[in-house]
Amino acid sequence: MANSVGTVLTGLDDLRAGVEDFYKDLHAHPELGLREHRTAGKVAGALRECGYEVTEGIGTTGVIGVLTRGDGPTVMLRADMDALPVRENTGLPYASTVTVTDRDGVEQPVMHACGHDVHVACLVGFAQLMAKSRDAWRGTVVALFQPSEENGDGARAMIEDGLTSMVPRPDVVLAQHVLPYPAGYVATRTGSFLSAADSLRITLHGRGAHGSSPQAAVDPVVMAAMCVVRLQTVISRELAATTPAVLTVGSIQSGTGPNVIPDRAVLQLNVRTYDPAVRKQVLASIKRIVRAEAAGGDAPKEPEFEHLSSFPPTINDQDATDTVARAFAACFGDDARTAELQTASEDMSEIPHAFGAPFTYWCIGGIDSGLYDAAQKKGTISQDIPVNHSPAFAPVMQPTLDTGIKTLVAAALAWLAPEETSPEAQNF
Template identity: 70%
Template sequence: MDDSGTAVLAGLDGIRGGVEDFYRDLHANPELGFQEHRTAAKVAEALRRAGCEVTEGIGGTGVVGVLSRGRGPAVLLRADMDALPLREDTGLPYSSEVTATDAEGAEQPVMHACGHDVHVACLLGFAQLMARATDAWSGTVIALFQPSEETGGGARAMLADDLAGKIPKPDVALAQHVLPYPAGYVGTRSGSFLSAADSLRVTFHGRGAHGSAPQSGIDPVIMAAMTAVRLQTVVSREVAATTPAVLTVGSIQAGQSSNVIPDRATMQLSVRTYDPAVREQVLASIERIVRAEAEASGAPAEPEFERLADFPATVNDAATTETVARAFAAHFGDDAHTIDLQTASEDMSEIPQAFGIPYTYWGIGGTDPAEYARAQRRGTAAQDIPSNHSPHFAPVPQPTLDTGIRALTTAALAWLARDPGTGESRSAESAAS
């Protein structure tokens, strides 16, 4: 570790307890997307205490804290704040018992089942450390706390609310996600990392009838069932075996009685792809199969297609990722890895793309290392280690939080570390050019 990293991270012992308390409080008090009012207020308060210039309410509940110290690059680091409509089943003493009304007016249990509480706590810890050691770095830190990642709308909302006019122009963007790897693990990947995602709702129209007289109706349940089966051939028969893609039918809903043929059925689909051409191919195949099945069944009306959400692919810039990977190797040693391609999706990349800047996004582990090792020895890690979005997902506070803070600090200082000869960031010249 260089002198800048040593100086900044020397303060970690002094903030660790506060970061852990903040994490547990956030975990116990999760909020759904665009409802993160309590979270945003606590984040803004903590950033102000650290000495940041704070802007609140960007895109509804988004918060940005800015620290500037001399000449050098501007580094944007992003954390997401929202939770999921899920009932927690971790047994933790700080488990969530929160419920909230979702966007459709339904009362839902709420849980931080994706680790966004870890992301927020780590970015706040990083901001506190950087604020306490301003003599060790030069440039600008932009700590961005984004709402509603889970819906795919949070980044867009912040950009539509003139994010570019409210913060300094960043030169590079960095972000991380806690994943079901052993705590202490950090993993980078150049190029494709997270998939693009498209969520669709399809409505089939039939003709209702008595269950005893199916000849009088046109059964949309059959349309949906046959379509669900045929859609499984899109990836297996239309996409090359060497090209990753996932098509999942997550929901089919129709009727309310065993003795009534309903007049409609709805199906919800999720598509994950990495290549833009494959993405368009799979979506076109879905529409072709849905329309063909409706026509084959003699449907009285065309099926309807509704786009529920879409996420861009996360494609890490090669040079930026290499810079971070080298810094991680020097700091974390054997705990620094190349991470596998992930089929999860994110909207973080929309922010650097809007600014026209490079970015990299990495993973950190959150599972108890001993538990993970036991599961690996059994060959059951995929089954036994709760994944993100599971009601059992519960990152261990340590060393997860320390690792996340160290990763953000190490990555940011690859641009912001002060040159002892000039007193300026080592990247100042390239940032100004």
């Protein structure tokens, strides 16, 4: 199986146009978490067409495809499928115009604003290449398409639906994400890569009154305002300057008019941490500060805390990451780099944890290199380069898709064709 990566990738030229069409179709037809029925159907059809054993409807809309070629390791590769409630503003000819009705009956626009359509298209392209090149590898490929990553419940839904009994235990789990770096960029990182995330809703109770008679009220708006200010000190004054963490109050809701003091105020906030002890400390500090402000404002009852969602940290296995980094160096040469610590969050790690398997998660770039280089020279990357979740986020189709397929091939074959690993750059 010498030169297995090159052998598998010889089919990429013939496959490219189909992958691009598949990607454009996904981008134009985004679906929110646990509603990815059309996407799942297209994925399942593509996998069956090239010989995979397919199971659908796992955790509502999850899909797995299994392909075995003799004895050998089992490699699981994961892509997330869901989109976001964002109105697209990219100007692309295949831009989304999709709207859906949410649970409250409100029409919402939907867009692939995080690049999950890239992930799905690349994993489908990978699956097709592996099926066409079965003599180049040995073992089992498990292509897993996960729903509802954005809500943080898709991986858990698949696990609770019996995922671990549906496929062999993987020897390694692999995943990637497109980020606002130049297209062609690939990067790995050992250890902590993505943060844990906790979202909270806090209700502060007051006593309502006429706006002209504040002495008759306990004003929850003032309490909420003081909480917002005081909460900023959790990171700046309670953690060491070298300890990475983020605390953002993203929403304040209170009152209905200018001359009415309401009886409650609601804060929604998000916390990002990398260390379990720091996470515990920050969450405890939030409760301490809010309760103190409520007591200081003479609130008639204790504040209420509701945990809306929680994402685990993504901590890459060292051996698995080192193996992938060597494979990328051989395939991409100097374009293979070390990734920076990211404050984004993922639920992907719940899947390998459920199997008791090691995993590694890497990133690829998706921004036109000329646009990125120009912004870098001007020092305006944060202003000129749209990031994930922006209505203007639109990965350039190539070389992003080719790169995403090549990374999956190179990484998977580090296990499925281990003798292929070589220090010499092959630059496919």
